[in-house]
Each structure stands twice: as C-alpha cells, then as structure tokens.
Amino acid sequence: MTPPxxxxxxxxxxxxxxxxxxxxxxxxxxxxxxxxxxxxxGKTTILRLFAGLSRAEVSGGFGASDGQPLAGRVALMAQTDLLLPWATALDNICLGARLRGERADPARALRLLAEVGLAGMERRKPGQLSGGQRQRLALARTLMEDRPVVLLDEPFSALDARTRSEMQALAARLLTGRTVLMVSHDAAEAARLGQRILILTRAGLAEAAAPEGPPPRDATAPALLQAQAGLLARLLAA
Incomplete structure (x- = not known):
C-alpha cells in the first residue's frame, strides 16, 4: 500500500x-x-483519533491525505503493551492476523522476535517477561502488522539506554517509507528519529527544525546534540 x-x-x-x-x-x-x-x-488523543479509538469530541476534521478511510491501514503501539496474559509471545505477536481470521506467518513472527532480542522466548507468557521485554514484544507485534501508517505512543520508554538505541535503529530500518507518527516526551529521541518534529503545548502546535540526514541519526553527533538541546530548551520554556 502507498502510505498516506x-x-x-x-x-x-x-x-x-x-x-x-x-x-x-x-x-x-x-x-x-x-x-x-x-x-x-493531547498528544495521545491525536494518536488515538487516527487509530479510530478516541471518544473525544472533535470540532473540525481529521483523516488521511488521500481521502480514504484509515481503517485497515494503521498499526498502533499504545503506551501500555496490551499483551494477552494467557497467550505466549508467539501467539501475541500473531494476534492481529488471528483476529482478522487470517493465516499467521509464524516464521516471520519468529524472525521479528529475534530482531527485538527475544529469540528463544516464543513460548513465554507476558508474566514471565520483564517490562522491557514486554515492550519489545509489543513493538514486534506492531511491526508484524506491516501497515503503511504506524502510530507509536512512547514505544521505547521502558527500555534501558542501550536497548532503546538498538530498538530505535531497528524501527527506523523496518519502517522506512511508512508514515510514522510517534508521540514522545524525549528530546533526544525526537532529534534522533524525527524527520519532522512538532511540539505540542498548551499554547498550541509549533514546528522545530529536524537535524539533517535520515533516521536513526548518530546520537553522539554534534548536530544532533545541538538539536536535542534546542528541543529541550523549548520544552522547558513551554
């Protein structure tokens, strides 16, 4: 599908x-x-509106740029992992296909589990996983959906610094060419991943200049550190 x-x-x-x-x-x-x-x-509310899950009353309109419904074209990773506690990691990652009555691709699911660092854990249930492992499983489930529009709500918040960097790089690689909207509180994350960075505060919505180059950018590069500092300063002043 061409992403809108x-x-x-x-x-x-x-x-x-x-x-x-x-x-x-x-x-x-x-x-x-x-x-x-x-x-x-209202950041999460905006995300949930595009996912078709918000009960907020909207004055105005929202949707896809091609005028077509977003239903069936969106994958959402929420703040909470929303994993089924009685299902294995493999069953959780294949949940979307099962709910749609489609045949799941277990081989692809196992590859994604390996890419998020959960190889050999496909039979474990969420209660047997750490918080960071659960978040990586939720990320793998989102990637498994293979949708042209991907909505991410604080997708790396439960991860340690090294794992966060690795998962950012993985998501940037696998989601190249998709329309990705990610909600974040983290200026460093925005500077590393954002091709377009929008700052929402009580005062309204404003755009900030994104560093040059495709994501994921080198977290130690002077230009990225400068961009991160500028974003943080704007957040502190909001």
Missing part, C-alpha cells in the same frame, strides 16, 4: 474539558513525524 499522510484541523474536548486546539496538524506521507510535548496536552 495524516491531517487534523480543529480542536478536541472531553465533555467540558478542552484537550487541544484549535490547531492545524500535518504528518507527511512516508515520513517519520515526532509529536513532542509535556503530558496532558
């Missing part, structure tokens, strides 16, 4: 509580967009 871009124009609220807006949001087709900002400003 994403757009949202308007505001959102739950009952009497305003979540965000009015704002004009764009995630370009085939590009990794990072939505950076503090907690409670």
């Amino acid at each position: 871009g994403l757009w949202l124009d308007g505001s959102a609220r739950f009952g009497d509580s305003a979540l965000f807006g009015p704002l004009s949001f764009r995630a370009e087709a085939g590009c990794w967009t990072v939505l950076l900002g503090p907690s409670g400003v």
Whole structure:
C-alpha cells in the first residue's frame, strides 16, 4: 500500500474539558513525524483519533491525505503493551492476523522476535517477561502488522539506554517509507528519529527544525546534540 499522510484541523474536548486546539496538524506521507510535548496536552488523543479509538469530541476534521478511510491501514503501539496474559509471545505477536481470521506467518513472527532480542522466548507468557521485554514484544507485534501508517505512543520508554538505541535503529530500518507518527516526551529521541518534529503545548502546535540526514541519526553527533538541546530548551520554556 502507498502510505498516506495524516491531517487534523480543529480542536478536541472531553465533555467540558478542552484537550487541544484549535490547531492545524500535518504528518507527511512516508515520513517519520515526532509529536513532542509535556503530558496532558493531547498528544495521545491525536494518536488515538487516527487509530479510530478516541471518544473525544472533535470540532473540525481529521483523516488521511488521500481521502480514504484509515481503517485497515494503521498499526498502533499504545503506551501500555496490551499483551494477552494467557497467550505466549508467539501467539501475541500473531494476534492481529488471528483476529482478522487470517493465516499467521509464524516464521516471520519468529524472525521479528529475534530482531527485538527475544529469540528463544516464543513460548513465554507476558508474566514471565520483564517490562522491557514486554515492550519489545509489543513493538514486534506492531511491526508484524506491516501497515503503511504506524502510530507509536512512547514505544521505547521502558527500555534501558542501550536497548532503546538498538530498538530505535531497528524501527527506523523496518519502517522506512511508512508514515510514522510517534508521540514522545524525549528530546533526544525526537532529534534522533524525527524527520519532522512538532511540539505540542498548551499554547498550541509549533514546528522545530529536524537535524539533517535520515533516521536513526548518530546520537553522539554534534548536530544532533545541538538539536536535542534546542528541543529541550523549548520544552522547558513551554
């Protein structure tokens, strides 16, 4: 499938509580967009709107740039891993296919488990995995869906620094050419992965310059460290 871009124009609220807006949001087709900002400003709500899971009231509109429904074209990795506790790691990674009544590809699932560092753990259940291992399993399940639009909500937050760097590199490689929208609180992560970086605060939505070069960028490069510092300064000033 050719990946579409994403757009949202308007505001959102739950009952009497305003979540965000009015704002004009764009995630370009085939590009990794990072939505950076503090907690409670509506980042996850925007992600869930595109996933078709939010119950927020929206004044305005949102959707895909090609005008077609997003249903069936989106893979979502939520903040919580949403793993089935009674199912094995292999069954969890193949869950999407089973829910759709499709034949799963266990060989591909095993390859993805190996790529996220869970080789040999396919028979383990979530309760037998650490928090970081569970998050890597949730990432593998998202990658297994092979969708043109991928929505990631703090996908590396439970990982140690080394594993986080490895999983960022893996996701950047496997999601090349997809429309990726990632929510993050981490300026370093945004600088390393974002081809477009948007900062959402109570004051609204603003764009920040992304470092040159494709993701994942060298985390020790001076240009990336400078970009990271600039993003952090903007977050602290928000």
